[in-house]
Amino acid sequence: MGGDHGPSVVIPGAEIALQRRPELRFVIFGREDAVMPVLDRHPKLREASTFQHCDVAVRMDDKPSQALRQGRNKSSMWRTIEAVKLGEADVAVSAGNTGALMAMAKFCLRTMANIERPAIAAIWPTLRGESIVLDVGATIGADAQQLIDFSVMGAAMARALFQIERPTIGLLNIGVEEVKGQDEIREAGRLLKESEIAGLDYRGFVEGDDLGKGTVDVVVTEGFTGNVALKTAEGTAKQIAAYLRAAMSRTLLAKLGYILAKSAFDRLRDKMDPRKVNGGVFLGLNGVVIKSHGGTDAEGIAAAIDLAHAMARHGLRQKIEKDLHEFNLRLSDSAAPDASERR
CATH class of the missing domain: 3.40.718.10 (Isopropylmalate Dehydrogenase)
Known part of the structure; x- marks a missing residue:
């Protein structure tokens, strides 16, 4: 739901990543009325995905504290990160609000032992x-x-x-x-x-x-x-x-x-x-989170997912x-x- 374009870019980006790496599987979080019309146009991606509806989406201009207070436990951003914590996903990828993503990731996943601040x-x-x-x-x-x-x-x-x-x-x-x-x-x-x-x-x-x-x-x-x-x-x-x-x-x-x-x-x-190099990796957390540039297109989203795949495959954490x-x-x-x- 995040970034400048939301599902209209994120879903096609995931489709490109799936074409490159057919072994990928996705858990997609967002509002059903916004996501499903786009996802239905990508049948191969839909077959390789599980969709979970969320009532709340963090806005790009939300303050981190506001997003954490209002979106904890029910926003698409929180539940994406929580999927990593619960072992339902290997990596979380988001193009959303950077400050909110970092605040939620730190609160949900916690930092590793002896790490005071993530990077x-x-x-x-x-x-x-x-x-x-x-x-x-x-x-x-x-x-x-x-x-x-x-x-x-x-x-x-x-x-x-x-x-x-x-x-x-x-x-x-x-x-x-x-x-x-x-x-x-x-x-x-x-x-x-x-x-x-x-x-x-x-x-x-x-x-x-x-x-x-x-x-x-x-x-x-x-x-x-x-x-x-x-x-x-x-x-x-x-x-x-x-x-x-x-x-x-x-x-x-x-x-x-x-x-x-x-x-x-x-x-x-x-x-x-x-x-080609889109995607910042949050390091120092008990789980891997990738932040995509909010203004990127489908190719950029695919690059962030490629990076997520590499981090999971090589056991970064x-x-x-x-x-x-x-x-x-x-x-x-x-x-x-x-x-x-x-x-």
């Missing part, structure tokens, strides 16, 4: 392929321990998604020198360097231009900075696309040049297509729990400050 991890296109960036909006401000938690969770996600045995990790900072940055970032860097956890290769600080270069597999930052970086990258991609369209249509010679180089421009457009346990043991052995002092 949203995004897939980031780079010159080398793809990286993971977190947090991109869940936690505004983060102390050293939270940055370490994000690093461990991001590494687990990289192993699950990219099949990398020991992902490289970088902390986003204003410079690569160890003396630069806020105290929390420098402390997190020191602890990551000293811990030498087996499944994580810490490479030190990285800067903003390293995001596009793909210098490391996982870039870690707090939610305010991460969200600004994400929105800046999205806006820059749209700006470049607009420049190219204007340049290619300006003169007859430019149009001819576009025709001759069309295949190259098609590859560039495909590489810059934000729908179990990997994170295992890595956090091992890391905290190493941290205890190195006589680091206890949790109460860190937080």
Whole structure:
């Protein structure tokens, strides 16, 4: 029911995902009068789905506290998340209100042991392929321990998604020198360097231009900075696309040049297509939740479902729990400050 277009985009997106992965099964939550007319036009999806009517749908402009208070136990968003808690679904996917989704997910699923705040991890296109960036909006401000938690969770996600045995990790900072940055970032860097956890290769600080270069597999930052970086990258991609369209249509010679180089421009457009990497993963919860961009189309919804499939198939939550346990043991052995002092 969420996003800018609701069932008219979500249902066709699920159909595309089903065509790619026939083994998928869906539990669809929403208002019957809005969902069923669309679902009936997709018989294969309907056959692979179970529909559950919900009287309440969280609006995109609802405040998280309002959505949690009014929509708990009866909204389509709550019941989608609850299906993961009850084992009726492996992953929850929603294009709805981000703040409400995070509030409900945290309240319903709870955070993992020793995790104070969850994070949203995004897939980031780079010159080398793809990286993971977190947090991109869940936690505004983060102390050293939270940055370490994000690093461990991001590494687990990289192993699950990219099949990398020991992902490289970088902390986003204003410079690569160890003396630069806020105290929390420098402390997190020191602890990551000293811990030498087996499944994580810490490479030190990285800067903003390293995001596009793909210098490391996982870039870690707090939610305010991460969200600004994400929105800046999205806006820059749209700006470049607009420049190219204007340049290619300006003169007859430019149009001819576009025709001759069309295949190259098609590859560039495909590489810059934000729908291909749609879907933010909520990490640190006792269950996996995927947040789709609210303004995406059916292809973007399908990409978010593809991501959900990968996270479930590779046991993301179990990997994170295992890595956090091992890391905290190493941290205890190195006589680091206890949790109460860190937080």
